Amino acid sequence: MNLTFVAAGAGELIEFHEPTWPIAILAGALALAGAVYVFVSARAMYLAPDAISQINMIGPAAGVGLPLLILSNLVYSWGEIGFDFGVFLRAIAAIFTLLVIQAVGSYIMGRALHATHWDHTVPLSGGERAKEPK
Template sequence: MAGFEVYELTAAVLILGGALLVLLSAVSMLRAKDALQMMNVFSPAAGMGLPLVVIGIFVHLTGRDGFEWWTLMMAAVTICALVIVSSLASNTLARAVYQSGAPLDPATHPQDLADAGSGRQESAESTESTESTESTESGERTGRAASDD
């Protein structure tokens, strides 16, 4: 470690860690069974891997050239853009995959939230139908009682 400065080691660890996350995400994408699973395993690369690489580059440049506001601002804007664009792109691509009717792995449950919501709607509908049935039955009883008199 004679020739390494602390900032170089820190930058190397950050950059290699980010690159490792990107590599693991790429390998996971190859193993995914459908497009929605591919979108899901892409998240660590875009959300953590690439920002770690940017932070590592910022640490390296700061250690080599000294602190500059311009470098900090570029790194912050780049990280914000990566997070925002990757989340929007992932959401848009996942919706497009789902709406296209692409085949899904049977283990993929894209409607977990919709199923939970429809369960509430079904229970509300069944409650309404039970109430209407009860009111109809009570009305028939009242009508029968009036006709019997």
């Protein structure tokens, strides 16, 4: 059963179609993979022994997880309204800016951590510091 909806907004008509099963499964798989990356990164960040390790754990979530979620949205919108070059450009721009902001943010957080002259090897989650060799 293929349902078609027409929406009128700002003087233009947009035709929406119900996405097919393969499109819905692909979009769902991409969203699930992205959510797993974000969850695993958050869990690893919680279990990280020190601040620098916690900063490093942001990488997989922002570098892989969030772009997968953006791609999932792109695939789903293609299944709903068909290929739209504007939506494609917005998705590519969102992924590109996300990766640039992640790299710059990681750099700034690392610099700020080192600028405080704080002993970043002290465990944050109540663990014990590794014994230093004698």
